[in-house]
Amino acid sequence: MSVNRPAAVVVLAAGEGTRMKSRTPKVLHPVCGRSLVGHVVAAAGELEPESLVVVVGHGREQVVAHLADVAPEVRTAVQAEQNGTGHAVRMGLAELGGAVDGTVVVVCGDTPLLTGATLRALAHTHAADGNAVTVLTAEVPDAAGYGRIVRGGDGAVTAIVEHKDASEDVRAIREINSGVFAFDGKLLAQALGQVRTDNSQGEEYLTDVLGILRAAGHRVGASVAGDHREILGINNRVQLAQARALLNARLLEEAMLAGATIVDPSSTWVDVSVVFEPDSVVHPGTQLHGVTRLGAGAQVGPGCTLTDTSVGAEARVVNAVCVGAEVGAGASVGPYAYLRPGTVLGAGAKIGTYVETKNAQVGEGTKVPHLSYVGDATIGDHTNVGAASVFVNYDGVAKHHTTIGSHCRTGSDNMFVAPVTVGDGAYTAAGSVITKDVPAGALAVARGQQRNIEGWVARKRPRSAAAQAAQGVSDAGGGGGVEPGQGA
Numbered sequence: 001m002s003v004n005r006p007a008a009v010v011v012l013a014a015g016e017g018t019r020m021k022s023r024t025p026k027v028l029h030p031v032c033g034r035s036l037v038g039h040v041v042a043a044a045g046e047l048e049p050e051s052l053v054v055v056v057g058h059g060r061e062q063v064v065a066h067l068a069d070v071a072p073e074v075r076t077a078v079q080a081e082q083n084g085t086g087h088a089v090r091m092g093l094a095e096l097g098g099a100v101d102g103t104v105v106v107v108c109g110d111t112p113l114l115t116g117a118t119l120r121a122l123a124h125t126h127a128a129d130g131n132a133v134t135v136l137t138a139e140v141p142d143a144a145g146y147g148r149i150v151r152g153g154d155g156a157v158t159a160i161v162e163h164k165d166a167s168e169d170v171r172a173i174r175e176i177n178s179g180v181f182a183f184d185g186k187l188l189a190q191a192l193g194q195v196r197t198d199n200s201q202g203e204e205y206l207t208d209v210l211g212i213l214r215a216a217g218h219r220v221g222a223s224v225a226g227d228h229r230e231i232l233g234i235n236n237r238v239q240l241a242q243a244r245a246l247l248n249a250r251l252l253e254e255a256m257l258a259g260a261t262i263v264d265p266s267s268t269w270v271d272v273s274v275v276f277e278p279d280s281v282v283h284p285g286t287q288l289h290g291v292t293r294l295g296a297g298a299q300v301g302p303g304c305t306l307t308d309t310s311v312g313a314e315a316r317v318v319n320a321v322c323v324g325a326e327v328g329a330g331a332s333v334g335p336y337a338y339l340r341p342g343t344v345l346g347a348g349a350k351i352g353t354y355v356e357t358k359n360a361q362v363g364e365g366t367k368v369p370h371l372s373y374v375g376d377a378t379i380g381d382h383t384n385v386g387a388a389s390v391f392v393n394y395d396g397v398a399k400h401h402t403t404i405g406s407h408c409r410t411g412s413d414n415m416f417v418a419p420v421t422v423g424d425g426a427y428t429a430a431g432s433v434i435t436k437d438v439p440a441g442a443l444a445v446a447r448g449q450q451r452n453i454e455g456w457v458a459r460k461r462p463r464s465a466a467a468q469a470a471q472g473v474s475d476a477g478g479g480g481g482v483e484p485g486q487g488a
Contacts, residue, residue, distance in 0.1 A: 270287075358374075377418075428444045
């Protein structure tokens, strides 16, 4: 086992977060596709700790259910009453059976920008320096309101002084406490037993452990975060938005450095689970959510929102909304298309303007170019579906399936009343309502015969502009028309 691998990570996620002004527990608010606590658990997981426990309190039923869904390997401990950070850590250790032999890392559940790399550096410094406690610190441009890190001549931390208690000399220090620590597990358990509650809040402060261990002759060290923004905690919706912007910028930078083109990062928003292959291009005004993947050379946007969607190599998606869809290599989607869950487009397929699909498999090279709805359907290869077609899949009780074969040509304004099958190479006439299966190679015509009633406008709308226009055509042709106003 690596010497830097901690025995345990304890995530503090029990607070109410009243400044969020929300029915949702603070740590469950989302940022770039993960909850706040989900980001922290993911970063902590990169340490590969022997145990990872999240201390829950406010809204614990929701938090526990969420963790069971996104990180089932995580254990939870309950802090029924929020009696301070020291008390929360004691609850976490109790879940692990008490004193832990090895390093215990304590992190806050509302720091979504914290990275695994920074936590690994903290664990490395803790082990290399032989500290009883190592504080994760950061040097910030403006330290007002933060606890200052006071160091001795050997670089060890001698005190953490709150802003309100600091002298002018101490307030000039820009190195601050992040609230993230690495402890010797056994010493932590012993010191927590000595923490008092004789303070203004009547709570057990975890920071008191540092003074207790230092007084006992143990060394307290520090590890400085490379980017001070990583330690930002979220307490209100303004800070939530700021963290989202920072994380989004980080994700886009990583994508661009890996070979993706982001034309306008300021109008592009992505989740942490989005994957970009080299030479994929994202145009302005695009949002990529969930498990979305852009293949090599794929182009998405402008004006797209894709969720849990894969876009194949060299495919093009423009002004479209896609949810749970698969777009094949070289396929084309949009503008103004809506691909709903279960849509699978084959290579080179086309879904055009104002087309909606759902639970539909569209074959290689097949085109649905205009103004159509394709639901609960299978369409073969190299078929063309005429404009204004509707796959009538719902009878008011159940959904039914339509199958159209390969190399078919269906006319405009067709209704396919499911369940129905159109065989390979078949044609359907424009304006048809297809209610029966069409054999391969057949032409299906399902429409009423056209009947022209001569002179109807002149008789029924005698003084209208239409009647006058018709009269003009009749006069020009030398035929005997009906005089305006003349009845039949």
